[in-house]
Amino acid sequence: MIGGAFGVTLAGARAGDEAAFARIFRDVQPALLRYLRVIATDPEDVAGETWVQVVAGLRRFRGDEQDFRAWLFTIARNRAADAGRSRARRPAVPLDMTEADQQLTTPDAADQALEALSTHTTMELIKSLPSDQAEIIMLRVVAGLDTGDVARIVGKSPGAVRVAAHRGLRRLAGQVAQAGVTL
Amino acid sequence: MHNEMPGFFPGRPGGEHDEPLLDMILERRPIPPGAPPEIHGLARMLAAVAGSAEPGDLAGQAAAQAAFTRLVSPPGTSPAALRSARRSLPATACPDSTTPAMATYAPGR
Numbered sequence: 001m002i003g004g005a006f007g008v009t010l011a012g013a014r015a016g017d018e019a020a021f022a023r024i025f026r027d028v029q030p031a032l033l034r035y036l037r038v039i040a041t042d043p044e045d046v047a048g049e050t051w052v053q054v055v056a057g058l059r060r061f062r063g064d065e066q067d068f069r070a071w072l073f074t075i076a077r078n079r080a081a082d083a084g085r086s087r088a089r090r091p092a093v094p095l096d097m098t099e100a101d102q103q104l105t106t107p108d109a110a111d112q113a114l115e116a117l118s119t120h121t122t123m124e125l126i127k128s129l130p131s132d133q134a135e136i137i138m139l140r141v142v143a144g145l146d147t148g149d150v151a152r153i154v155g156k157s158p159g160a161v162r163v164a165a166h167r168g169l170r171r172l173a174g175q176v177a178q179a180g181v182t183l
Numbered sequence: 184m185h186n187e188m189p190g191f192f193p194g195r196p197g198g199e200h201d202e203p204l205l206d207m208i209l210e211r212r213p214i215p216p217g218a219p220p221e222i223h224g225l226a227r228m229l230a231a232v233a234g235s236a237e238p239g240d241l242a243g244q245a246a247a248q249a250a251f252t253r254l255v256s257p258p259g260t261s262p263a264a265l266r267s268a269r270r271s272l273p274a275t276a277c278p279d280s281t282t283p284a285m286a287t288y289a290p291g292r
Contacts, residue, residue: 013251013255014255016255018248018251018252021247021248021251021255022244022248025241025244025247025248026236026241026244029236029240029241029242029243029244029247030235030236030237030240030241031233033240033242034232034240044242044243047242047243048243048246048247051243051246051247051250052247052250052254055247055250055251055254055255056254058255059255119231119232119234119237122228122229122231122232123232125228126232137209137229140209141208141209141211141229141232141233142229142232142233144211144233165205165209166201166202166205169205169208169209169225170201170205172225172228172229173219173221173222173224173225174221176221176224176225176228177219177220177221
């Protein structure tokens with residue numbers, strides 16, 4: 001998150017300052033791509049389409065950093081849906097185990113396994129969740145959106161978002177516990 | 184089919200008792216030391232996913248920047264346009280500066 005400088009940065013981008021836009025892009029793009037990797041099968045393409053739409057609407061946008069992120073992730077979700085390659089195509093069963101995952105199943109190697117637990121592996125674990133839980137966790141934890149924003153984006157009530165997030169986290173924690181990962 | 188997993192507190196079946204801890208994870212707040220190890224592990228895993236960019240996470244910046252230049256930047260203000268404008272200026276137009284555009288707007292001149 002850019003924080004206190006976001007307003008100035010956004011104003012600069014609106015005025016055509018390429019450095020200001022680059023700062024916003026670099027701040028949001030990692031979370032955007034990781035989110036799209038969960039809900040879309042062509043995340044880079046969808047991210048590109050998202051940014052084109054964001055750029056086109058930049059001068060009309062009004063709001064703070066949280067509003068900007070909510071707006072951008074709403075666009076991303078819509079573009080992913082338009083692309084027709086969203087969550088339904090993801091396998092509903094747990095993914096193939098990577099080498100790092102296999103290490104997790106050996107309790108006496110738990111510490112080493114946690115070291116080896118890459119962002120990629122964690123992403124795969126999240127993707128193995130039911131699609132609504134996975135998406136909500138990504139929007140809450142990775143995109144940094146609050147429950148209200150996520151509820152608006154996914155079209156659920158705030159209560160339903162909270163329940164889905166909790167269920168997803170419990171499943172993930174259960175996988176962590178089964179793998180014998182302790183800190 | 185099995186039901187939702189039980190909560191993390193021993194002797195307390197049902198998930199509702201772990202909700203404060205789960206909310207801490209969602210809000211990226213520090214997890215109390217006494218929380219179950221799997222909660223700490225999960226928090227660390229998710230913090231890593233939400234963390235700083237990795238190689239490849241900035242893919243598409245050139246394309247996005249190009250779209251920005253095309254759609255938002257006023258004509259003639261992109262670095263490429265400024266370089267082009269600089270090259271096209273006669274040497275006498277800016278004898279003491281490598282930034283002719285700035286010289287035009289320098290205060291006090």
